[in-house]
Amino acid sequence: MSEPPGAAVSLAEAPPADEPPKPLTAQRVLPLRRPWRWIATAVVLVLAVQFVHGLATNPFYQWDRFGYWFLRPTILDGLLITLEVAAYSAVLGLLGGILLALARLSKSPVLRAVSWTYVWALRSIPLIVVLLFLYNFSALYRTLSVGVPFGPAFFSFDESKLATDMVVAVIGLSLNEAAYAAEVVRGGILSVDQGQHEAASALGLPKSYQFRRIVFPQALRSITPNYVNQLIGLIKSTSLVFYVSLLDLFGSAQTMGSTYPGDIVPLLLVVTVWYLILTSVVSVIQFYVERYYARGATRSLPPTPIQRLRTGLTDLRARIRREAAV
Amino acid sequence: MSTKTLEPSTDITPAAVEVHDVHKWYGANRVLDGVDLTVRPGEVTVILGPSGSGKSTLLRVINHLEKPEIGYVSVNGERIGVKRQGERLKELSERAILAQRSRIGFVFQNFNLFPHLTVLDNVAAAPVATGRLAKPEALELARELLGRVGLGEKTGAYPRQLSGGQQQRVAIARALALRPGVILFDEPTSALDPELVGEVLAVIKDLATSGTTLVIVTHEIGFAREVADRVVFIDGGKIVEQGPPHEVLGKPQHERTRDFLSKVL
Numbered sequence: 001m002s003e004p005p006g007a008a009v010s011l012a013e014a015p016p017a018d019e020p021p022k023p024l025t026a027q028r029v030l031p032l033r034r035p036w037r038w039i040a041t042a043v044v045l046v047l048a049v050q051f052v053h054g055l056a057t058n059p060f061y062q063w064d065r066f067g068y069w070f071l072r073p074t075i076l077d078g079l080l081i082t083l084e085v086a087a088y089s090a091v092l093g094l095l096g097g098i099l100l101a102l103a104r105l106s107k108s109p110v111l112r113a114v115s116w117t118y119v120w121a122l123r124s125i126p127l128i129v130v131l132l133f134l135y136n137f138s139a140l141y142r143t144l145s146v147g148v149p150f151g152p153a154f155f156s157f158d159e160s161k162l163a164t165d166m167v168v169a170v171i172g173l174s175l176n177e178a179a180y181a182a183e184v185v186r187g188g189i190l191s192v193d194q195g196q197h198e199a200a201s202a203l204g205l206p207k208s209y210q211f212r213r214i215v216f217p218q219a220l221r222s223i224t225p226n227y228v229n230q231l232i233g234l235i236k237s238t239s240l241v242f243y244v245s246l247l248d249l250f251g252s253a254q255t256m257g258s259t260y261p262g263d264i265v266p267l268l269l270v271v272t273v274w275y276l277i278l279t280s281v282v283s284v285i286q287f288y289v290e291r292y293y294a295r296g297a298t299r300s301l302p303p304t305p306i307q308r309l310r311t312g313l314t315d316l317r318a319r320i321r322r323e324a325a326v
Numbered sequence: 327m328s329t330k331t332l333e334p335s336t337d338i339t340p341a342a343v344e345v346h347d348v349h350k351w352y353g354a355n356r357v358l359d360g361v362d363l364t365v366r367p368g369e370v371t372v373i374l375g376p377s378g379s380g381k382s383t384l385l386r387v388i389n390h391l392e393k394p395e396i397g398y399v400s401v402n403g404e405r406i407g408v409k410r411q412g413e414r415l416k417e418l419s420e421r422a423i424l425a426q427r428s429r430i431g432f433v434f435q436n437f438n439l440f441p442h443l444t445v446l447d448n449v450a451a452a453p454v455a456t457g458r459l460a461k462p463e464a465l466e467l468a469r470e471l472l473g474r475v476g477l478g479e480k481t482g483a484y485p486r487q488l489s490g491g492q493q494q495r496v497a498i499a500r501a502l503a504l505r506p507g508v509i510l511f512d513e514p515t516s517a518l519d520p521e522l523v524g525e526v527l528a529v530i531k532d533l534a535t536s537g538t539t540l541v542i543v544t545h546e547i548g549f550a551r552e553v554a555d556r557v558v559f560i561d562g563g564k565i566v567e568q569g570p571p572h573e574v575l576g577k578p579q580h581e582r583t584r585d586f587l588s589k590v591l
Contacts, residue, residue, distance in 0.1 A: 199438035202389060203452040203504065204428025207420060213451070217442050296441040296484035 065266035069256070070273070078252030079274055085166070085238045085248060086278075089173035090231055096174060097181025104186055115182065122179035128240050131172040135244045169241040177234055184226040188219035221293045228286040232279050249274055340403030342367045342508050342539040348387055348397035350380075350563075357383045358394070359563035365508070365541060365556075367402075370534045372550040372571075373543045375560040376586055381543045384560065385510050388541065389430040390423055401430055402507045428456045431501030431509035435516050437493040439485035439500070445472065446481040449500045456504070464503070471499040475529050491522030495529055502533075509533065511542040547590055551575055559583045 055061065069075060103115035122130070192215050200210040242251035253267040260267075291301055303311065343365035350358040357380045365371050375381040386392040388399050390407035398415060399406045407423050408415040418426075439448050449468035453459040459467065472478055475495040485493050494514055501509055511530065515523040527549050534540055534553045544550065550557055550571055557574040559566045559582075567580045578584045 193438075195434065195436055195438040196440065198391060199432075199434060199440070201424065202391060202427055202430075202432040202434075203456075203500070204424040204426070205452060205455045206424060209455045213455070214440055218440075293442070296443065296486060299487055 060265060061269060062263070062266045065263050066269050069253075069263065069267055069270045072256075074252050074256060075249065075270060075274075078247055078249040081166075081241075081246060081251075082235070082238050082249040082278075085169050085173060085241055085246070086231075086235045088170045089177050089234060089238075092170065092174035093177025093181050093230075093234070094185075094227065096178030097183075097185045100178060100182035101185035101189060104182065105189060119179045119182050122176055127172065127176045127237055128243060130176055131169065131240060131244050134168045134172045137168070165241075165244055165246045168244050169238075169246050172244070173234065173237060173241070176237070177230065180230050180233075181227060184223055184230060185219070187226065188221075188223035189215060191222045192218045217293065218297075221290070221297055224286065224290050224293060228282060231282055235278050235282070236275065339367060341365060341400070342369065342402060343371075343388060343541060344400040345384070345388065346397050346399070348384070348394040348399065350383055350387060350392060350394050356563050358387065361397075361560075361563070361565055363558065363565065363568075365539060367507075367539055368537045369555045370540045370553050371542070371556050371558060372554040373541065373558045373560060374545075374547070374550065374574075374586070379561045380563040381560050382512055385432075385512050385541060385543050388508075388510055389427050389432050391432075393417075401426070406430075425456075428452065428458075428504050429506055431504065431506035433494070433497050433501050433509065433511045433514050435513040437485070437490070437497045437517070439493055439496055441485050443484075444481065445477065445483050445485065445488070445496050448485065448496060449503050452500065453503050458504070467503060468499070471502050472496070474502075474532075475499045476525070489522060490518045491525045494518065494526045498526075498529055498533075508539045508541065511540065511544070513543050513545065515544065515546060545590060547575065547587070559586065561586070 100115045103111040200214045239250035253271045257264040341364045345363040348361045373381045450464040453464040558568040
């Protein structure tokens with residue numbers, strides 16, 4: 001035998017030479033049919049319609065009473081308190097968070113330890129406990145003084161006059177918010193490339209400029225989505241200020257509910273819808289803030305919702321036309 | 327050794343860069359082991375060496391991005407990062423070190439442009455932040471410098487919209503905006519696609535011929551031969567030999583230099 005055995009085997013497996021495979025004409029590939037996807041879509045759609053129908057027609061929800069309460073001055077006053085508390089706490093919490101994050105990233109072990117301990121403690125204690133502690137603070141420390149530590153005081157304040165319910169609520173929420181914001185800000189700062197720090201110091205940019213103009217704006221890109229998440233949590237947490245006798249949105253509804261027990265469900269709906277609106281507004285702001293800080297990070301900016309809707313519709317139309325053609 | 331002929335023995339003007347017996351180590355790892363180097367004003371010095379030889383560290387010691395454990399560096403007669411106090415060297419304040427750095431240009435391998443600022447703002451930022459120029463003058467200077475590196479059309483672009491070669495040219499313009507006495511280049515073409523290397527080297531060559539003092543760490547031997555006044559070969563944290571390119575690259579005295587050149591040429 002002149003040929004090795006392997007060659008004989010491969011020859012036998014080769015297609016017969018006289019019957020070449022039919023060449024494929026250039027044609028579109030038929031997309032795979034996915035019946036289960038269509039069935040699942042239909043089921044979810046039916047359930048969704050059923051839910052909305054129930055929401056609209058179940059007399060239990062008392063939509064007429066909802067309409068009565070939705071724009072009542074008591075509710076709107078409560079909403080204002082909610083907004084006020086949330087806005088102050090968001091700003092103070094973020095500032096506190098930035099300071100804590102800088103302390104945590106500092107080279108001083110004492111600053112690092114203090115920052116770590118603060119975050120550890122405030123994340124461990126339930127917010128309601130913090131608020132109630134502060135509410136009773138004036139009983140613990142009757143006066144607050146500014147002066148030399150352990151030495152003479154320059155000014156003294158009567159604590160019970162200084163700490164209104166609003167101040168207690170804002171301080172409590174800010175203390176809590178700062179602990180979470182610290183971690184968000186720290187993560188953002190760490191996400192900035194080391195080369196940016198090096199380039200900034202190689203150019204001799206002053207330290208504060210490096211942080212304000214080079215590092216922090218880049219950190220904001222990753223801080224924004226995380227901090228907005230925090231912010232939404234904060235807006236809902238403001239409902240706890242009811243327990244330090246502040247009548248926020250939830251508090252007002254709660255009070256009205258005990259006066260008009262038959263309206264509890266529509267009042268809860270009022271509160272729900274208002275919180276939905278607040279969260280939606282924050283989400284819209286988030287989108288544009290993120291878009292602003294994406295400058296330079298991507299080659300082109302992400303599309304706005306309207307732009308996306310437009311391209312989405314064009315794509316859908318094209319797809320329907322294609323499916324119809326097949 | 328060829329080193330001797332280059333010592334500025336009679337020159338009274340201060341050296342542009344003087345590295346004086348610099349030692350640098352990370353833990354037990356000696357990165358620089360007693361380096362002495364003098365760069366005269368207007369001179370173009372190319373530092374060559376195998377990877378891990380300490381050449382980038384040497385460059386970063388010059389503008390105090392790395393602190394030497396022993397020894398010091400002077401730039402235009404001014405000690406960098408330290409001052410003399412009696413018999414000892416004392417570390418300068420951070421503010422003072424930043425002020426010194428603003429007089430030394432540094433160009434990174436990875437450009438390190440500020441991605442959130444336009445090309446124009448990248449170049450104009452430092453003169454404004456360091457208080458040298460008002461904003462309008464800084465912008466004017468930035469436009470002029472970008473024109474000089476051939477990017478006059480790209481002032482409004484963001485760095486990530488540019489090619490690597492264009493980004494590195496912006497980085498050079500950014501370094502020039504502070505009118506530094508010395509510019510340090512840390513492998514300026516190593517992160518570039520081969521076809522983009524030429525445009526960056528052309529800009530550096532232009533600076534070299536205009537009399538700016540340059541210290542360049544690079545692997546571009548041909549470029550070194552063409553523009554360098556002096557080539558320094560470094561290995562194991564020590565300067566092995568130095569001299570004019572035709573000597574160090576043409577007839578290297580040292581076995582390690584010959585070995586390195588045979589691998590890269």
